[in-house]
Amino acid sequence: MKKILLLLLLTVCCCSVVFAQQSARISIRGSITDTSKAAMPGATVMLLTPKDSALVNFGRTNDKGAFEFRNVKRATYILKVSYVGFLPLQVEVNPEAGDVTDLGALSIKPIQKELLEVVIKTAKAPLTIRGDTVEYNASSFKVPPGSTVEELLRKLPGMQVDQDGNIKAQGEDVKKVTVDGKTFFGSDPKLATKNLPADAISKVQVFNDKTEAAKTTGIDDGKREKAVNLELKESHRKGGFGKITAGVGTKDRFQLRGNYNRFNTKEQMSVIGLGNNINQTGLSFDDYQDFRGSQSFNWEDQGDFGFYSGGVYFFGGDDGMGVPITGGGSNNRGFSRNYAGGANYNYDTKKTKLSSNYFYNQSGLTLNSDLEKETFLPNSSFLNTDHKSQGSLTRNHRGSARFEQKIDSLNTLVLIGNLRANNGNTTLFSDQNFFQGANHEKRTSQTLFDNRNQFNGFQLATTAIFRHSFRKKGRNFAASVAYNVNDTDGSAQQRSTNTYFNDTTATGAPTIFRINQDNVTNSLRTEIKSSLDYIEPLSKTTFWETFYNFSLRNDKVDRDVFDVGDQGSVRNNTLSRYYTNDFTYNRVGSLIRYSDKGFNVSGGLAALWFHQAGKFASDQASSNFTKVDRSYFSLVPNVSLNFNRKNKRFNAGYNVNVSQPQTSDLQPVVDNSNPRFIREGNPDLLPSLTHRVSGGFGIFDPGSFVNVFINLNYGYNINQIVYNQTIDTLLVTTTKPVNISGGTTKGGSVYFSFPLKKTKAVLNTSFYTNLNKFPTYINNALNQTNSNNYNMYASLDLTPSDKFTFYPTFNFSITDTKYSVNTAQNLKIYNYNYGGNMNVMLPKGMFFNARMSYMIYKNPKFDFRQELPILNLSVYKLFLKDNKAEVRLSAYDVFNKNRGISQQAYQNYVQTERIQTLARYFMLSFSYNIRGLKSQMRQNNYIY
Missing domain, CATH: 2.40.170 (Maltoporin; Chain A)
Known part of the structure; x- marks a missing residue:
């Protein structure tokens, strides 16, 4: 019991050190609507740093389309909004003098044919949520150079990797890891996560996969297992990459x-x-x-x-x-x-x-x-x-x-x-x-x-x-x-x-x-x-x-x-x-x-x-x-x-x-x-x-x-x-x-x-x-x-x-x-x-x-x-x-x-x-x- 109390004490101390010096906190709130002023519930809202688009906080709008980020540092941010079928919205946030910065109603536009030809330069969204699929932009999560995919997964919100390399996503064991949708050395997830370099990955997609029979017949049998797909960067699809270690x-x-x-x-x-x-x-x-x-x-x-x-x-x-x-x-x-x-x-x-x-x-x-x-x-x-x-x-x-x-x-x-x-x-x-x-x-x-x-x-x-x-x-x-x-x-x-x-x-x-x-x-x-x-x-x-x-x-x-x-x-x-x-x-x-x-x-x-x-x-x-x-x-x-x-x-x-x-x-x-x-x-x-x-x-x-x-x-x-x-x-x-x-x-x-x-x-x-x-x-x-x-x-x-x-x-x-x-x-x-x-x-x-x-x-x-x-x-x-x-x-x-x-x-x-x-x-x-x-x-x- 003494060791447990000591461990808890050390953990509390670590948290105190980590989150110390976080005074001068504010709240940032607002709401998301479409062009007709209708509320957009379930929109993904992210707070990013302007320097490198690093993810500071994220969430989804409620049933009334409202969102709020509480207890964040008083600093300049980029607010990123994404919703399926709509153009992503990017807004610069400069905090007001008070404790609350209210951005009011922000409008997002539906994707129309003429807009598909428009090139919009915005910060990449660190993550996107579509139904039960969470897609992470790998470049938004920093890992040491030379790291494997295993280290990258540790950094992703909602993902856990234990000391033996076993992977959990959203609390469930990951049974399958594919690379660009293809199997990698059979069914063992660790062969992909322990051997592929993190810098080769563009996106990490986490989803509930159906059985092969359900995919083929089109009839849902209700069976699901958590799966991860690693999407490679275009540069790594055009040539070879790898690593050699000798010791x-x-x-x-x-x-x-x-x-x-x-x-x-x-x-x-x-x-x-x-x-x-x-x-x-x-x-x-x-x-x-x-x-x-x-x-x-x-x-x-x-x-x-x-x-x-x-x-x-x-x-x-x-x-x-x-x-x-x-x-x-x-x-x-x-x-x-x-x-x-x-x-x-x-x-x-x-x-x-x-x-x-x-x-x-x-x-x-x-x-x-x-x-x-x-x-x-x-x-x-x-x-x-x-x-x-x-x-x-x-x-x-x-x-x-x-x-x-x-x-x-x-x-x-x-x-x-x-x-x-x-x-x-x-x-x-x-x-x-x-x-x-x-x-x-x-x-x-x-x-x-x-x-x-x-x-x-x-x-x-x-x-x-x-x-x-x-x-x-x-x-x-x-x-x-x-x-x-x-x-x-x-x-x-x-x-x-x-x-x-x-x-x-x-x-x-x-x-x-x-x-x-x-x-x-x-x-x-x-x-x-x-x-x-x-x-x-x-x-x-x-x-x-x-x-x-x-x-x-x-x-x-x-x-x-x-x-x-x-x-x-x-x-x-x-x-x-x-x-x-x-x-x-x-x-x-x-x-x-x-x-x-x-x-x-x-x-x-x-x-x-x-x-x-x-x-x-x-x-x-x-x-x-x-x-x-x-x-x-x-x-x-x-x-x-x-x-x-x-x-x-x-x-x-x-x-x-x-x-x-x-x-x-x-x-x-x-x-x-x-x-x-x-x-x-x-x-x-x-x-x-x-x-x-x-x-x-x-x-x-x-x-x-x-x-x-x-x-x-x-x-x-x-x-x-x-x-x-x-x-x-x-x-x-x-x-x-x-x-x-x-x-x-x-x-x-x-x-x-x-x-x-x-x-x-x-x-x-x-x-x-x-x-x-x-x-x-x-x-x-x-x-x-x-x-x-x-x-x-x-x-x-x-x-x-x-x-x-x-x-x-x-x-x-x-x-x-x-x-x-x-x-x-x-x-x-x-x-x-x-x-x-x-x-x-x-x-x-x-x-x-x-x-x-x-x-x-x-x-x-x-x-x-x-x-x-x-x-x-x-x-x-x-x-x-x-x-x-x-x-x-x-x-x-x-x-x-x-x-x-x-x-x-x-x-x-x-x-x-x-x-x-x-x-x-x-x-x-x-x-x-x-x-x-x-x-x-x-x-x-x-x-x-």
């Missing part, structure tokens, strides 16, 4: 990074590359998800028509061992050496659109960690410690392409392809020790691992979509077909020594057994999918949609396990398995949709049917296969209501999601790669079903830039797939997935953002909570884990002047976990993170940046407390003609405190992990802008 540092650290871009009205080409040993992979979390397949279609038109009712990601997921209950953690894991490169190409005309990209990355990782884990049993618990040393080398290729051809005014063809290929190897050395007793004082066993693995993978997802619009407005037909392949193979050497300290024997000698096995696993999944969709307009505002989905998926797994001994390798028929599984999926449904003036409501019902036909045996040549033949039928309702108009939104919905089990869970295979934690599949798993209710409300005031968003959700699980655990007297855990009902998820969030002073200080606050109930069986006793997570976040965007910006943040979370099998083990995990980012412009073209993150991890039950103050500093100087070059000296982790810390509570255990990772080093780097900064940018000043 060397202490402890043999190095980095090399570069990008080159070449755009014109039809084509867009970009190349990026990097190499370093400072733990920068070049991939964001979205990219990793993309490799796993959760975003296997980057353009949202995957061809699965109809409302969403669940499913399983095509490329599958991890072999999860339960639903994690996060208590915070760190992304700082080990030491890595990374190389990556990619290219992006777009071609865009009225009839033909091509978007394509390729990305390669290679990462070598060394990781040493120490883990303490307590596992709870119905009447006791045990502790195990794990000291691990891991190494890995992975290589990933990723390619994506989307081709759209408008055959004629009524027909469109879309082809989509996604390709993944990866290979690599891993090693694991581990020393695990297990302790029992009242205070876990007695060591009962030890396991030493020496495991090595090699793997190869190939994934291909292809889709073709044909859309036909009939001459009757609103009548549409669409058909899709897809073919997907996932082919993986791997080999593993499993070596372990297991020692059990036995006091009951006559000699007291320990019992030792060893595992010395090799295994080879080949897994192939193929899938054929097809969908049909027909929309019939019942009126101008009411539509009837009918859809059909079909897929046939085949899984084939061949796993051979060999016991390695003095006499060679002998096949282990107990652990070896050959398994095939066919999933047939049919879904037919219909819905009625009403859509008019931002109001959208729909209700529908679908019938879906799964059929699973599988067989397994110890060997594919076996004459004794065990067969699995089962079907599953369900009716799936879907109701949604969306209202989105005049920057107000409301949404509510009810749906039922049905998800197929993962193949790894269905395989009747015993995985003993960790002899202390044995995994077993279950071919009898049923699909899981979740009833979900959600709702939300939000307001964005484009005049004041005040944002308020509230969201609630509730889910109830039937046949949820959980992982039952059986722990024997030797503390060997065997886990098996089963279906169980009764789990629930409840959550809510509140986001509030408002300017303390427009263009100078913005406060962003949010609070969210998740209340989850996870049932599972531990040694045949039902354990219900209740995990309640509470998180509070606050940030302040301080931009008082061109020479100083400061972005302090505060994040606080509590994870409260309760166990029904052993209530004495209930615990709370606390995580705090105080952060900040400061930029200062120094004399003679020099700049200073400081980045601070002070993390605190607490677990009072286990008397655990860890504090990590991480401070990064850099100072850099711009030089050469047009400031094309930059030299930078950086200090990372000044206090030498960086450690990878994570604490987590799961369904029946809690663990804390400490990981050695990259700590203090210094680096000297040189950057060169290939195109450089233009002459209109004054040397040693911010860009205009």
Whole structure:
């Protein structure tokens, strides 16, 4: 609490310094009318400085066309007025002697044909508001020379960028960033904002984007996501531009990074590359998800028509061992050496659109960690410690392409392809020790691992979509077909020594057994999918949609396990398995949709049917296969209501999601790669079903830039797939997935953002909570884990002047976990993170940046407390003609405190992990802008 009060005190002091010396304040008021003296409500009104047209304040006229700027300095200003369909108005404001300057009624003229030929020289409007679209003039917001788009977005009113580069606009997460309306390296917004220079951007447009289906059919489905489009300057559409950075540092650290871009009205080409040993992979979390397949279609038109009712990601997921209950953690894991490169190409005309990209990355990782884990049993618990040393080398290729051809005014063809290929190897050395007793004082066993693995993978997802619009407005037909392949193979050497300290024997000698096995696993999944969709307009505002989905998926797994001994390798028929599984999926449904003036409501019902036909045996040549033949039928309702108009939104919905089990869970295979934690599949798993209710409300005031968003959700699980655990007297855990009902998820969030002073200080606050109930069986006793997570976040965007910006943040979370099998083990995990980012412009073209993150991890039950103050500093100087070059000296982790810390509570255990990772080093780097900064940018000043 003392730290919170100190942070608030410092923030208040900063605000006091920033806004001190602001006496002699006045108010400027007036009203806007058209030429007939009619009031103009909703007109955008801006107050600019005459010297450089910098934005001082802004707002919109009220219902009577009136506006007022309060508490502004007594100075000369330019008043800028804009309204769609009218000529912009510019008026010089000279304050009167009193406290209020009344400009009276100002008239704006409609744009007429003869006026289009008139060239009007006025100051550029820093921003324009048209409905739910806000357009920023990039040159009106000053950032240091050489800055990326990310720094530009931080300066824009209504935009926030956190320390990880995640973007919010008007309180909502930005899901897509395009450049001149074209995709940039798929769907990852950060690749555009972190690689494109700010000086290349003319305008930044923020809007609510419709889905691809809504754009094509012309029928609003009510779905929106916040999107940003970066409009390039004309000068940057005519030639190439980019940046190269090279750096060397202490402890043999190095980095090399570069990008080159070449755009014109039809084509867009970009190349990026990097190499370093400072733990920068070049991939964001979205990219990793993309490799796993959760975003296997980057353009949202995957061809699965109809409302969403669940499913399983095509490329599958991890072999999860339960639903994690996060208590915070760190992304700082080990030491890595990374190389990556990619290219992006777009071609865009009225009839033909091509978007394509390729990305390669290679990462070598060394990781040493120490883990303490307590596992709870119905009447006791045990502790195990794990000291691990891991190494890995992975290589990933990723390619994506989307081709759209408008055959004629009524027909469109879309082809989509996604390709993944990866290979690599891993090693694991581990020393695990297990302790029992009242205070876990007695060591009962030890396991030493020496495991090595090699793997190869190939994934291909292809889709073709044909859309036909009939001459009757609103009548549409669409058909899709897809073919997907996932082919993986791997080999593993499993070596372990297991020692059990036995006091009951006559000699007291320990019992030792060893595992010395090799295994080879080949897994192939193929899938054929097809969908049909027909929309019939019942009126101008009411539509009837009918859809059909079909897929046939085949899984084939061949796993051979060999016991390695003095006499060679002998096949282990107990652990070896050959398994095939066919999933047939049919879904037919219909819905009625009403859509008019931002109001959208729909209700529908679908019938879906799964059929699973599988067989397994110890060997594919076996004459004794065990067969699995089962079907599953369900009716799936879907109701949604969306209202989105005049920057107000409301949404509510009810749906039922049905998800197929993962193949790894269905395989009747015993995985003993960790002899202390044995995994077993279950071919009898049923699909899981979740009833979900959600709702939300939000307001964005484009005049004041005040944002308020509230969201609630509730889910109830039937046949949820959980992982039952059986722990024997030797503390060997065997886990098996089963279906169980009764789990629930409840959550809510509140986001509030408002300017303390427009263009100078913005406060962003949010609070969210998740209340989850996870049932599972531990040694045949039902354990219900209740995990309640509470998180509070606050940030302040301080931009008082061109020479100083400061972005302090505060994040606080509590994870409260309760166990029904052993209530004495209930615990709370606390995580705090105080952060900040400061930029200062120094004399003679020099700049200073400081980045601070002070993390605190607490677990009072286990008397655990860890504090990590991480401070990064850099100072850099711009030089050469047009400031094309930059030299930078950086200090990372000044206090030498960086450690990878994570604490987590799961369904029946809690663990804390400490990981050695990259700590203090210094680096000297040189950057060169290939195109450089233009002459209109004054040397040693911010860009205009």
